[in-house]
Amino acid sequence: MTLARTLYDLQQIDLDIQKKQDTLDDIKRQLGESDSLVQARAALQAEKKHLIETEKQQRDLEYEVEDLRNSIKQLNNKLYGGKEKNPKELVSLEKELSIFKTKLNQKEDDLLDLMAEIETTQDKIKTNGQKLEKIEGEWQQEQKDLGQKQAEVKRRLSELNRQRTVVSSDVAGQTLELYEVIRARKGQAVAKIEQGRCQGCRLNLAVNELQRARAGDLIQCSSCGRILCLG
Numbered sequence: 001m002t003l004a005r006t007l008y009d010l011q012q013i014d015l016d017i018q019k020k021q022d023t024l025d026d027i028k029r030q031l032g033e034s035d036s037l038v039q040a041r042a043a044l045q046a047e048k049k050h051l052i053e054t055e056k057q058q059r060d061l062e063y064e065v066e067d068l069r070n071s072i073k074q075l076n077n078k079l080y081g082g083k084e085k086n087p088k089e090l091v092s093l094e095k096e097l098s099i100f101k102t103k104l105n106q107k108e109d110d111l112l113d114l115m116a117e118i119e120t121t122q123d124k125i126k127t128n129g130q131k132l133e134k135i136e137g138e139w140q141q142e143q144k145d146l147g148q149k150q151a152e153v154k155r156r157l158s159e160l161n162r163q164r165t166v167v168s169s170d171v172a173g174q175t176l177e178l179y180e181v182i183r184a185r186k187g188q189a190v191a192k193i194e195q196g197r198c199q200g201c202r203l204n205l206a207v208n209e210l211q212r213a214r215a216g217d218l219i220q221c222s223s224c225g226r227i228l229c230l231g
């Protein structure tokens with residue numbers, strides 16, 4: 001095998017390594033909690049918090065309603081108990097009673113609204129809880145698959161690195177250095193010759209370049225500098 005061919009093989013391994021590395025980077029980005037999972041969990045937490053708050057409001061309102069009912073009972077007793085005979089005082093008691101009744105009506109309406117809201121929130125918590133469970137289940141499966149894929153790609157990558165060591169051990173240090181320099185500059189250091197052209201830059205090669213390549217010499221394209229390898 002010519003040196004150019006060995007370098008071409010090395011390039012194939014390097015391209016494969018790069019591809020696997022990109023896949024690993026991609027997997028790494030996908031590992032961890034997804035946006036939809038984080039959002040679903042946050043939404044559920046917000047609803048649970050809202051439920052605790054509204055339940056507290058409900059209790060407070062129930063106490064207020066209870067107080068108002070007691071006050072109304074006491075006023076009714078005063079007004080109709082027969083002890084109070086002063087007409088002015090009776091009128092004033094009636095006014096007070098009417099104010100308390102209006103207040104009670106308002107608070108009872110508020111309480112009904114609040115209870116409806118609590119019921120809606122409880123429904124939402126139930127629905128979103130089920131949704132979260134589904135998302136979590138799918139996410140866990142996805143993470144498991146990604147973990148398996150990651151392990152497989154890592155295994156393949158170390159295999160490729162072993163191959164690279166074997167192939168590059170046949171190449172002199174100086175030549176490897178040349179390969180790396182061109183690779184860093186051009187992306188790919190080795191170009192095939194097809195129909196008398198360098199496949200790196202697509203330009204026609206000089207006759208003597210072709211002859212030397214055919215003879216097995218390590219030559220670079222005079223136009224793009226890539227190492228030439230017979231197709």
Ligand SMILES: [Zn+2]
Nearest residue numbers: 198201221224
């Ligand atoms: Zn070229």
